[in-house]
Amino acid sequence: MRRLAIWGAVTVLAGLGIVAGIVLPASSASTSPASASKAITITVVAREWSFKLSRSSVPVGSTVIFKVTNKGKIGHDFKINGKKTPLIAPGKTKSITVVFKKKGKLPFLCTVTGHAKLGMKGTFSVGVKAVTTTTTTTTTTTTTNACTTPTTTVVVQMKEYTFLKGDGTALSGSTFPAGCTQFQISNVGNEVHNFDISGVKSGALLGPGQNETWAVNLKAGQYLFVCDVPFHVDRGMTGNFTVS
Numbered sequence: 001m002r003r004l005a006i007w008g009a010v011t012v013l014a015g016l017g018i019v020a021g022i023v024l025p026a027s028s029a030s031t032s033p034a035s036a037s038k039a040i041t042i043t044v045v046a047r048e049w050s051f052k053l054s055r056s057s058v059p060v061g062s063t064v065i066f067k068v069t070n071k072g073k074i075g076h077d078f079k080i081n082g083k084k085t086p087l088i089a090p091g092k093t094k095s096i097t098v099v100f101k102k103k104g105k106l107p108f109l110c111t112v113t114g115h116a117k118l119g120m121k122g123t124f125s126v127g128v129k130a131v132t133t134t135t136t137t138t139t140t141t142t143t144t145n146a147c148t149t150p151t152t153t154v155v156v157q158m159k160e161y162t163f164l165k166g167d168g169t170a171l172s173g174s175t176f177p178a179g180c181t182q183f184q185i186s187n188v189g190n191e192v193h194n195f196d197i198s199g200v201k202s203g204a205l206l207g208p209g210q211n212e213t214w215a216v217n218l219k220a221g222q223y224l225f226v227c228d229v230p231f232h233v234d235r236g237m238t239g240n241f242t243v244s
Contacts, residue, residue, distance in 0.1 A: 039063040039097065046088065046110065047072035048192055048205060049118035060103050060127035069093040073192050073207060074229070076115060080108040080124060087112070103127035114230030145200065147217040150182035158206070159189030161235035163225065171225070172239025178220045181243075186211035193232065198224040205229070218243045 043054040044066055058064055068078045070088040078085045078096070085094040100106075103126055110120035154176060155166030163171040166184075185195045187206040196202040200223065201216050220243050227237035 039065050041065045041067060044068040044078055046070045046076040046078060046120070048074065049115060049120050051078070051108065051110070051120055051122055053122070053124070056122075057125035057129070058100060058127075060100065062126070063097065063099050065095055065097050067093060067095045076110045076112060076120065078108065079111050081106055084111060100126040112230060114228075118228075118230075145217040147180035147215050150180045150215045152176050152179060153182045153184060156183055156185045156195055158185065158187045158193040158195060158227065158237075160191055161227075161232055161237045163195065163227075163237065163239060170239070171241065174241045176218070176241060176243050178218055178243050180215055181218050182213065182215040184211070184213045192229055193227050193237065194229065196226050196228050198226065202228060220244055 040055075040058055040062055042058075042064055045052040046068060047070070066078060066080065066085075068085050068088060070076050070090050070092055073090055075087045075089055077087050078094075080096075081098050081100065083096045083098050085096050088094050105128060106124045106126060108122055108124050109116040154171075154174075156171060157164040157166065157168075165171050165174065183195065183203075185203060185206070187193050187208055187210050190208050192205050192207055194203045194205045197216070200218070201214065203214065204212055205228075206212065222240055222242050224240050225238065226233050229237075
């Protein structure tokens with residue numbers, strides 16, 4: 001009789017163990033943590049020479065997909081928090097996914113040589129108040145000696161990758177008389193160019209088909225001219241002329 005009682009108790013305990021084995025996993029499942037939050041998509045528009053982001057801040061711990069579209073006329077990329085898109089051709093879109101684990105203000109930029117200097121950079125905020133900034137296209141038109149009564153007119157045509165006079169000959173090696181000289185500049189190429197007389201005036205960045213006219217007073221001497229767009233000097237967009 002006593003053996004039967006002990007056996008009954010063991011059976012009951014075993015039964016309770018079985019029940020516990022069934023119930024506990026169900027209870028554990030009901031308290032499992034929630035799935036990770038959905039990634040934030042931020043659109044980025046790149047052009048000469050700026051970035052425009054759809055938002056400039058996120059909370060700490062956010063996973064962000066930066067969808068970068070190049071609406072410019074030359075290649076650009078986008079780098080932030082150690083991650084970078086490939087070089088993006090005009091009209092194309094590339095994306096990168098970045099996880100922001102630390103609070104702070106992080107720089108972003110285009111890594112193509114010279115593009116950040118021309119304005120393709122900014123600050124992105126993580127877990128802090130966004131910094132209000134205005135990113136503008138850099139089109140330097142500084143003139144140190146402008147004049148209004150030109151005695152000489154020089155027609156300059158820009159294309160890949162050279163400067164020509166209006167008659168189709170090379171601008172480099174030309175000679176002009178001293179005095180107020182007017183430059184009529186046009187972009188007859190397929191990329192963005194500008195005409196920069198070193199130390200005198202850096203003209204506007206002109207897209208295909210665009211033009212500008214300005215005049216400067218030139219003293220006798222030799223002058224260097226270049227295109228400021230990155231890599232264009234390396235490809236031949238430089239030269240010099242003489243003022244007599």
